[in-house]
Amino acid sequence: MGRLQGKTVFITGASSGIGEASARQFAKEGCNLVLTARRLEKLEQLKADISKSHLNIFIHAVKLDVRDKKQIDTVVTELPAQVKDVDVLVNNAGMVIGTDPLIDVKEAVVDQMLATNIKGLVFLTQAIVPRMKERETGHVINIGSIAGKQAYAGGSIYCATKFAVDAITKALAIELVDTPIRVSQICPGMVNTEFSTVRFQGDKEKADNVYKGLQPLVADDIAELIVFTAGRPAHVNIADMLVFPVNQADSKTVYRRPE
Structure with missing residues (x-):
């Protein structure tokens, strides 16, 4: 029996990408799952798929827009008894829109990123x-x-939100230092998921061009590290993890193979 067997894991943004991959990998560890996202139909599909091969875990799928505090409070208050006590919270929901310079970023875009990624x-x-x-x-x-470590042109607001996540994570760890509660942060570099397609408002070609000439990370790579982090002994906390594909050195320094 592994350390995560029987634990309850609450995942935001579980309908695709890193969130979905994390759900599948936590299920393999025997964890009960709370799957949340805005697209309930995707969550129900994921629940059904996982349930086929993991009959002994409890899965609760529920629609949740993390921008809505009342909705969050209702979802948490109304969790079924089997998953009422959350052992691992994976704050995965996040998004970015566009690559506009700061002076051109629309108010609605600013509000959406701040509300989703921070609030x-x-x-x-x-x-x-x-x-x-x-x-x-x-x-x-x-x-x-x-x-959240290194700002770049065209990412002003998104970078600001991830710098905030970095600060919030560190502050929370300090605030909880006298408790057994662990606080961790995992910071990916280039990951090819639906996240990038959203950034370019559904333009898959533009999204794919970001990764042209190199092998980016994929959702499973990050999910594996999330599960690894959660599965350390109780006295071990992985506070901060920065993860790149091998041909990336920082936010803008990458090597692309010539075509």
């Missing part, structure tokens, strides 16, 4: 960590980014 993470943490403190056990894993 959603904060509100989920506020909803779940108090019960972790009561139980004296728990783990918060925030999905950051190289964009």
Whole structure:
């Protein structure tokens, strides 16, 4: 029996990409799952798929827009008894829109990124960590980014949101240092998921061009590290992890094979 067997894992943004891959890999460890995202039909498909090969775990799929604090509080309050006590919170939901310079970024785009990437993470943490403190056990894993370590042109607001995630994660770890609750951050570099297609408003060709000439990370690569982080012994906390594909050195330095 592994360390994660029987644990309850709450994942935001579970309908695709890193969130979906994490759900599948936590299921392999025997974890019960709370799967949340805005696209309920995708979550139901994922639940059905996982359930076929993992009959002994409990899966709760529920629609959730992390920008809505009332919705977050309702979802957490109404969790079924089997997953009421969350052992691992994976704050994965996040998004970026466009590559416009700062002076051209629209207000609605700013609001959407701030609400999703920062406020959603904060509100989920506020909803779940108090019960972790009561139980004296728990783990918060925030999905950051190289964009939260190094800013770049065309990413001003997105970088700002991920710098905020970095700061929030570090502050929370300090605030919980006298508890058994672990706080971790995993910061990917270039990962080829639906995330990039959203950035370019559905233009798959533009999204794919970002990774032309190199082998990027994929969702499973990051999911594996999330599960690894969650599965360390209780006295071990992986505080911060920066992950690149082998041909990336920082936010803008990459080697692309000539065609």
